[in-house]
Amino acid sequence: MGSARTHDLRTVLSGDDIARASRRIAHEIVEKAKGASDLVLLGIPTRGVTLAHRIGAVISEIEGIQVPVGSLDITLYRDDLRLHPARALEETSIPEGGIDGKIVVLVDDVLFSGRTIRAALDALNDVGRPAAVRLAVLVDRGHRELPIRPDYVGKNIPTAASEQVRVRLTEIDGSDSVEISTGGER
């Protein structure tokens, strides 16, 4: 499908842009939390986890302490489970020490409808009671369907609802970039 139509691929963030954006986000997280002692970073699989590890590494470098990084799979909390065949689960790993009383920063690659984050908040609720939950995303592409906003954004990219935003990260895809494809459907 869509192969007959032309895909216009546009690169909106280069590898360097992504590196700078994640560095800045790391600094902002530490600034707002006044240090890194109570922080827990939880990435949303798959690419959110990679980003969380990168941001965690930068924070450790700035603050000199290891920040716990984990992953939170939201599949079982999705609101559209019944619209698709049962999805495969991704890994959930909550760092030792848990999230009670901690400042949890959820990390995802793209913020779109906000439904993933709604599911993540539900999932967190079953894991523990953090002092605060914040949200860091590499790309905010708009089109929210729920009252959810990010606290840290790599880049705001206005998009049409029909466009696809593709985040590629070296650890998973071999190289770093963010691309928008228009005119194609997937």
Add this chain to the structure above:
Amino acid sequence: MRHLLSAADLDREAALHILDTAAEMAALSDRSVKKLPTLRGRTVVNLFFEDSTRTRISFELAAKRLSADVINFAAKGSSVSKGESLKDTALTLEAMGADAVVIRHWDSGAPHRLAHANWIGGSVINAGDGTHEHPTQALLDAYTMRRHLRDGKGALEGVRVGIVGDILHSRVARSNVLLLQTLGAEVTLVAPPTLLPIGIETWPCEVSYDIDSVLPKVDAVMMLRVQQERMQDAFFPTAREYSRLFGLNGERMSLLPDHAIVMHPGPMNRGMEISAEVADSDRAVMVEQVANGVSVRMAVMYLLLGGAKE
């Protein structure tokens, strides 16, 4: 996949998908809130025509942890004991809107009939039928072996498994042979000739009458319960003789390689097929099998009921 009736329904990919899903479900038991909203608003009926406590509560707990509503329908004390047919029971459950029926029945093939007779629209999960199959038991056994012998990852290539005891009446053995073969393990059945089914030579496994020659060569040994309730004929002269020839005691256990585990689907007859010394040893993983059963059944229910209806 809509139903789970036989371990033979699962190809390698589907079986591994269930085991991987179960591994994620298992992580839930460490949490303070051991519940997921995934099957909210769905109804699971436990339809048990045959007595079973552990399998029923395992399915019940699994369904409840996924937030499904659970109805337990035991044949004793129900209209079944007044002569209601399987069909009428099924139609009743359908009218009540059951999304899944977990069935245990004394007749081999009852789950298949329930699934394919167009009586109900929901999924059917076989929780043990007659002397035929018990697929979720095979899955939890495979999950347990994978955790102990393969670090919780991949299939069971090259794992050697001995299954000892009443193969003739054992749905656990049949499902295990099928699933273990799919996952690449090598199975040896050990039993007196009277407790082997006709046609055993067509099963994808080895057969031996001598437990002592098999034990040194296996990574896992599964002891089966001697099913007194299914034994109308004399299959062996005395219980004592059976125990001496085929029971696992401490002395025999020392024949096993150091890494090998001892399994039993429960309930155990201590002193019959397994001695107390073995049952209470570090190698026995029976308690873990029970815990893994809940995770595996959660995975099966999620994969059957969690998505859109096919």
